[in-house]
Amino acid sequence: MKLTIYTDGGSRGNPGPSATGIVIKNEKGITIAAYGEFLGRQTNNYAEYMAIISGLKKTKELGAIEVQCITDSKLVVEQLNRNWKVREPSIQKLFVQAYNAAMQFKKVTYKHVLREKNQEADAEVNKILDKHT
Numbered sequence: 552m553k554l555t556i557y558t559d560g561g562s563r564g565n566p567g568p569s570a571t572g573i574v575i576k577n578e579k580g581i582t583i584a585a586y587g588e589f590l591g592r593q594t595n596n597y598a599e600y601m602a603i604i605s606g607l608k609k610t611k612e613l614g615a616i617e618v619q620c621i622t623d624s625k626l627v628v629e630q631l632n633r634n635w636k637v638r639e640p641s642i643q644k645l646f647v648q649a650y651n652a653a654m655q656f657k658k659v660t661y662k663h664v665l666r667e668k669n670q671e672a673d674a675e676v677n678k679i680l681d682k683h684t
Contacts, residue, residue, distance in 0.1 A: 554619075566593055620661045
């Protein structure tokens with residue numbers, strides 16, 4: 552089974568209150584999961600990575616074999632595709648977590664989209680942040 556994860560991470564202030572937003576769709580484009588998690592005071596990049604990690608874990612639980620990760624974070628996509636170095640020590644740890652989570656699948660791809668193309672995941676982030684701020 553192939554699933555698509557739309558992820559977003561947000562921080563009101565950088566760092567500041569932050570959250571993830573994850574929307575998982577099946578091959579027909581039907582949403583099978585949508586959720587977010589409050590992360591406390593973190594940076595935006597931390598939240599973006601945590602969204603990917605959470606989405607990968609959830610798709611594994613759902614039985615996915617292949618996963619496409621779509622996010623509006625160019626930094627995360629370029630780092631996970633190993634085009635850019637990961638210099639920040641706290642992000643290096645998250646990179647390793649994301650890498651290890653991805654190794655459980657036959658195939659994982661990462662794709663960058665503009666924020667306007669990621670509105671559902673963005674809405675999940677804002678729902679959580681509105682509740683906690």
